[in-house]
Amino acid sequence: MDAIADTEDRRDKAVRPSREEAEAAVKTLIAWAGDDPAREGLLETPARVARAYAELFSGYDGDPQLVLDRVFEDVAGYADPVLVKDIAFHSHCEHHMLPFYGKAHVAYFPEGGVVGLSKIARLVDIYARRLQTQETMTAQIADAMESALGTGGVAIMIEAEHLCMSMRGIAKAGAQTITSRFTGAFKDNATEQARFWTMVRGR
Template identity: 70%
Template sequence: MDAILTPAGLLQRSAPATDAPRRRPTREEAEAAVRTLIAWAGDDPTREGLLDTPKRVVKAYGELFRGYDEDPHAVLDRVFEEVSGYDDLVLVRDIPFQSHCEHHMVPFVGKAHVAYYPAEGVVGLSKLARVVDIYARRLQTQETMTAQIVAAIDEALKPRGIAVMIEAEHMCMSMRGVQKAGVSTLTTQFTGVFRDDPTEQVRFMTLVRSK
């Protein structure tokens, strides 16, 4: 499916040219697919050590990709408007996450830093970390994940500005292909005052890097 950019700035996959609902495979079909991959890799899926592996893999997938069953907008639906006049930057940094590359289905892991300038209210700080986790627990690209986090916060809070930075190491670079371990990929997206005022970007970066 193709990627499209919505007015909110959220990268989405366009739907296939059909109205037919997407059928989710059964657990039995998923386990059969794992057995096929084991055999394709060159091993025997019926040997003792691998006999229960398909069940374990399917269960693990339920945990690793639970973000498909979670709604980030529901997480951000409670906005606190009584903040005693606070209108300065809110930053939650060093949010750890684990995701999977949609191109090779191998992990990429890292940290997200999320900041915004309140306009109509604030959300609980843990909610920002939850939004990161929901989008991370899907097949992803780092660029799309960055845009999705920004769009979800923008829709829920209508803040005066949002800044999101994600830094991660991709196993598709360290385990395969060029095999360069320790390489870090950094993505950012800014809206509102962060986009329009370079000094706000500098302030964000400084706060993220300060320890």
């Protein structure tokens, strides 16, 4: 079993606490930070945080295969790369549970049809709205595209700023982390890789 499949298996087996237990944990963190969870301004904070987490981590409930389950075959023989770029996302670092955010650029060679463009953005969101590392997220998007579409090749590039690096620790605001993954024709052909980078950078 590869590392990504093992991670998915562990996530599937995770047992979720109740909403009440989650709110109690927030109260504990507030007290540990040095404040009083019973003061007026913080009384509703545990419930708000629980609701926010349900939204921020909704990717655990998403199924990448269902998102990509419909392919449009009537594309008049189009067989060149399809690129959806500048897909904005917000995620959370699994090491510090602080946000990282940026843009994803996803390209693929269609084989037998194309997928709806909004579906690619939904796929990015499914993986972004989980506790993540940028490296794992990049690989997961590529693997899901390959698995669901049987493409002739996928190219992924993600650029993001990590608040765990910009607001704590080394505190280098504005530093960008870039990850990429190539499969199929993109991996085997330097010309196609160059075309991808040119399309992403708009030159």
